[in-house]
């Protein structure tokens with residue numbers, strides 16, 4: 493994007509101190525023309541925009557940008573790029589005044605500015621750290637050799653995006669192609685995970701929709717994922733829309749359908765991710781024993797080591813090898829429900845018979861122990877001791893909103909739907925006026941970032 497603008501909200505009377513001199517910036521914020529290639533505002537560019545008398549010709553200078561390696565500290569990073577030890581110590585000391593450096597992780601970026609003077613001496617003049625997408629720590633040296641640090645918070649823009657499409661191959665592929673982030677697709681799958689077996693029950697031609705928040709910097713670049721506000725499926729398996737809502741009485745964020753019924757269910761439909769249903773419930777010829785008998789469970793083929801989840805809250809009543817089931821676990825839930833998990837390669841750490849587990853907690857890992865022809869999870873559900881088909885079972889549901897909570901939810905649902913309608917209207921308008929969108933007059937407007945099939949709306953910052 494051309495003519496991108498950085499606007500770092502520099503604190504009042506903050507100073508940017510780098511390079512050959514000391515430059516105070518006595519303003520709350522300044523828009524600085526920044527290179528679209530670099531995420532880091534080069535202090536030299538900052539200075540150049542405040543002063544016209546920068547004389548950096550007497551020095552050769554260099555910007556070094558490196559990633560923190562395993563077991564490295566800021567000191568060792570600066571050492572690695574050739575900063576003199578005493579200057580690095582000053583920079584580290586100054587940085588530690590605004591940032592807990594123990595929070596540095598492998599892969600974090602460190603940018604440093606080094607200068608070499610006429611005599612060939614190298615000195616460190618500035619260091620930039622980015623502990624969060626919207627937070628930058630700038631450490632700089634003054635002419636007298638003292639070090640100081642400054643925190644810069646990027647001004648993020650909260651936006652909204654709505655995507656809706658027919659499923660082509662997978663929801664993941666389609667949604668990410670339309671601009672959704674990985675986390676948002678994962679959230680979408682979690683919301684519907686109680687109702688839909690994504691490996692089996694989503695087909696090409698099913699339609700999905702998702703309204704989610706976006707956070708962008710001044711250049712219109714998404715810097716972090718926002719939450720999913722609305723998730724909709726319209727398919728052969730299920731037609732349903734869920735809305736994000738936090739009831740004020742328990743404060744637990746959840747997704748509810750238009751009647752205020754939580755998406756959550758008493759038991760998860762499939763206690764495993766990314767598995768393929770390989771054998772359903774019912775009479776079948778036993779693959780090993782050869783004769784026809786009732787298959788009391790559902791088989792999910794998955795690689796050895798794939799985590800297996802507790803389908804619901806409950807107490808482990810069996811946790812050990814059990815006959816042809818191999819490594820086996822059985823959980824007792826409320827209301828006479830029991831679930832069982834067989835052929836596991838290994839058990840989860842810290843659990844034993846008698847442990848209480850939460851829905852979605854890992855209880856073991858896929859394997860092929862016992863009478864089994866390959867790695868899979870054999871999953872059984874019993875109601876009052878009688879085996880039932882987990883795939884067709886009508887499950888008891890989670891919370892149903894009532895009274896004031898239902899009224900508050902309906903108001904929030906109306907707000908979310910209005911946001912979606914506004915997005916749709918903008919998208920249709922944008923589609924109807926492609927020439928104007930591409931007009932040169934829009935080039936310097938930050939929110940006019942090129943965005944195929946979507947528009948953005950500024951609601952807050």
Ligand SMILES: [Zn+2]
Nearest residue numbers: 789790791870
């Ligand atoms: Zn089985």
